[in-house]
Amino acid sequence: MEQPFIEIRNLVKVYKTAAGEFPALKGVSLSIERGEFVAITGKSGSGKSTLLNTFTGIDHPTSGEIFIGGEALHRYSEQRMAIWRGRNLGIIFQFFQLLPTLSAMENILMAMDLNNVIKPRDRRKRAQYLLDLVGLGDKVHKMPSELSGGEQQRVAIARSLANDPPLVVADEPTGNLDSNTAESIFALFKTLVEQGKTFIMVTHDVDLARRIDHNIIIADGQIVSQTRHRPEEEHLRSVYLESAKQLAYSLKSSSARTNTPLDVD
């Protein structure tokens, strides 16, 4: 059988602190297929960021195995991991992490320059394309401080796509945004998945997670549930039913008011 796109086996992460050893991950195993939209939820301190950071290479696991696209990342040196990451992974943070002295366009160009995946002569055009994609085509020269939180997160999303990675991960990407902005950012994530990216999002937002097809719940450094379903279809069905009901209601009340029979075919 073919190996899943991401396979994690018995991952352990022990932090050494002044107070002694602290096990943040206690043997996590999971698999993710190419093109999946995955939500990782759990209480604060449960180990979500630690889990994500082990496969971004921000943290090195104490033991266990991480395979992504057939590569055994747990065996990689920090330097090799940095090269792998630049080519294969986009990362989105809760606080955007844009470079404050660079414009939106320059933040994206910088990510391209660092990794040298996109040909130099194509970089500006691609950066413009990505800013158009996230709805900021007219703000390419704005500095981060001139943009709202939602706009900064859009730039960060465009930057995560700079080198066209197959995998994008996000740690609480909507945690610092109001609910309307969070909804539009979520819509953007769905677009990425539709375009074939594999997307893993750590989130506190249980309502958002319910609308994602692959749900992983983590508690106290362990996975307590991993489910796959198609909740977005269910969500759309309920939104559709609700709006159909409202429409029927408003048609009924307007026909009652004007006393004209409805012309429905």
Ligand SMILES: Nc1ncnc2c1ncn2[C@@H]1O[C@H](COP(=O)(O)OP(=O)(O)O)[C@@H](O)[C@H]1O
């Ligand atoms: N660098 C570190 N050193 C020591 N303990 C840490 C470190 N990073 C995280 N932890 C601890 O590991 C646990 C899991 O943290 P984290 O993965 O950040 O949780 P979450 O993202 O789910 O809120 C927490 O108890 C946290 O205090």
Ligand SMILES: [Mg+2]
């Ligand atoms: Mg966290």
